[in-house]
Amino acid sequence: MELFGIFFSAFLINNILLIRFIALCSFFGVSTKINTAIGMGSAVIFVMTISSAVSWLIYNGILAPFHLEFLRTAVFILVIAALVQLEELYMKKMVPSMYRAMGIYLPLITTNCAILAVAFLAIDYKYNFLQSMVYSLGVSMGYTLAIILFAHLRDRMALAPIPKWFQGYPIAFITAALMSLAFLGFNGMFGL
Amino acid sequence: MFKYLSSGIIKENPVLRLMIGLCPVLAVSTSAINALGMSIAVAFVLVASNAVIAMLRKIVPDEIRIPIFIIIISTFVTISDYVMHAYYPALYVALGVFVPLIVVNCIILGRAEAFAYKNPVFSSILDGIGMSLGFALALVTIGVIRELLGAGSVFGIQLISSGIAATIMILPPGAFITIGILMALLNKMENKVQ
Numbered sequence: 001m002e003l004f005g006i007f008f009s010a011f012l013i014n015n016i017l018l019i020r021f022i023a024l025c026s027f028f029g030v031s032t033k034i035n036t037a038i039g040m041g042s043a044v045i046f047v048m049t050i051s052s053a054v055s056w057l058i059y060n061g062i063l064a065p066f067h068l069e070f071l072r073t074a075v076f077i078l079v080i081a082a083l084v085q086l087e088e089l090y091m092k093k094m095v096p097s098m099y100r101a102m103g104i105y106l107p108l109i110t111t112n113c114a115i116l117a118v119a120f121l122a123i124d125y126k127y128n129f130l131q132s133m134v135y136s137l138g139v140s141m142g143y144t145l146a147i148i149l150f151a152h153l154r155d156r157m158a159l160a161p162i163p164k165w166f167q168g169y170p171i172a173f174i175t176a177a178l179m180s181l182a183f184l185g186f187n188g189m190f191g192l
Numbered sequence: 193m194f195k196y197l198s199s200g201i202i203k204e205n206p207v208l209r210l211m212i213g214l215c216p217v218l219a220v221s222t223s224a225i226n227a228l229g230m231s232i233a234v235a236f237v238l239v240a241s242n243a244v245i246a247m248l249r250k251i252v253p254d255e256i257r258i259p260i261f262i263i264i265i266s267t268f269v270t271i272s273d274y275v276m277h278a279y280y281p282a283l284y285v286a287l288g289v290f291v292p293l294i295v296v297n298c299i300i301l302g303r304a305e306a307f308a309y310k311n312p313v314f315s316s317i318l319d320g321i322g323m324s325l326g327f328a329l330a331l332v333t334i335g336v337i338r339e340l341l342g343a344g345s346v347f348g349i350q351l352i353s354s355g356i357a358a359t360i361m362i363l364p365p366g367a368f369i370t371i372g373i374l375m376a377l378l379n380k381m382e383n384k385v386q
Binding site: 171 | 211212215263267269273289297360367371372379
């Protein structure tokens, strides 16, 4: 039940894009086509789950016992960058079909602040290993849900008559505001 | 000299023109004072890392420059993280995870790569100051608008009754609405000038 609460809180109630405002660059950048949104979303699920496991182990296994907590910013970003490179190499060699589907999104993920933010937040919330796994799964699925919905909306917007000053980014922000309003409605669900 | 300083403020405003560094702008602009605190933290990291990277630009090998930039930036982010934690605990709690996340703010790595790596120390510092002013201008403007409409106050001073303020403006959707309308107004103004 507790794990269920963590998952839904991360997935809908505190949706990382629409409520927490993390990783917005990619939210506006890669949501112009539905296929790219799906590719980016699945790449984020894959990388975030692995990198939060590794960063949890490094923090609680190495940094915390030796009182090196102040190094976490530098260590996490380097670990994540190296990990993404390794995952890319592994995928290219072992699962080429998966690599073709999401390979080009992997380098983009290194600079995706959601990955780093989840590593920090799991530590701030003092989650144990299992909880932080469930948390990162919830966050990354919430990311994918929001970015795919947004890509569908932007697809419709291409045909809509939009006032001249609002074309492009301004109308995208207004649309995101309405989506964020809808997600705010999940607040209080399951007593969270 | 002046052109380094001014390009970041209007012509290449990082937030409203280049659309980079958006996450903290939306997340911490719930009040003017939070916006100001975040601007100062970003300004410190940007100016200091620009200066150090410009100093080291001749000895940093080209192939591994990005990891080196990241180490330099994360050093200054850690300093500002700990200073804020020690001296401004309330602000530190309000800004939360966005303080360590300055390290992945595209503005800082972007200026390191595009400017500080190719220019001498003094002009890199000026570029850092200009970009920080542009970032602060956008962030504090949004913070003032949201605080005024959402809570009826500016920098904590009550101007209109909080009873008639629209709380939605300090909730997440208000951030998207404010920045969307600001960008549309900017488009309109630009069109008129031409």
